Amino acid sequence: MVVAMPEVEQRRESLEENAIVLDYLPTGRSSSVRAEPVVQILGEEKFTLLEAVPRKPEIKVGEKVYIGKGERDKISVIKGRLQYNELTEASKSELPVAVSNIIKANEAKFVEFFNTASPLNIRMHSLELLPGVGKRHLTAILDARDEKKFESFEDIANRVPLLRDPIKLLADRVISELRGDSRFYILTRPPQHRF
Secondary structure, three states: OOOOHHHHHHHHHHOEEEEEEEEEEEOOOOOOOOOOEEEEEEEOOOEEEEEEOOOOOOOOOOOEEEEEOHHHHHEEEEEOOOHHHOOOOHHHHHHHHHHHHHHHHHHHHHHHHHHOEEEEEOOOOOOOHHOOOHHHHHHHHHHHHOOOOOOOHHHHHHOOOOOOOHHHHHHHHHHHHHHHHOOOOOOOOOOOOOO
16 A cells, blocks of 8 residues: 655655755845845755855855755755756856766765666656667666676776766756756756746
């Protein structure tokens, strides 16, 4: 028997605990009514784009900050989620670096994605959503993982010669999903639709 989790509990489970600072705006966004400092941050678990108010101005781009429910030392308030097009140009340029660093820091999680990815439907496999992965690449990945589960990004690159840089493939997919360019969200939270 499957028991549905109450909506509040589902939301609580999906909250980000840590984030990477993409940009610091000392007087806020130009479209803001109040001039207060804000930071644009990227959640580490589901790559959620957020805007927050820092406690002190000494916050740095690229810095990891705690944003969970407990006592926060660098972030005062999470203002809300952001769409990709609401990011500053500085945030957009910092995004690929932050995404790659998150993927590298969570190698086991993303290698497990390669080990457990499954078909989306009878015509398409979730691995084919990675940029540049077609039927030939897919067959090579599936054959290699059937022989033995992947252990690291280096193992993937060595055993599947068609995939030179698995980190870049994943990072490109994450950024594509954050832009809203996709029908399927396999690595990020789907964007909020604003009406």
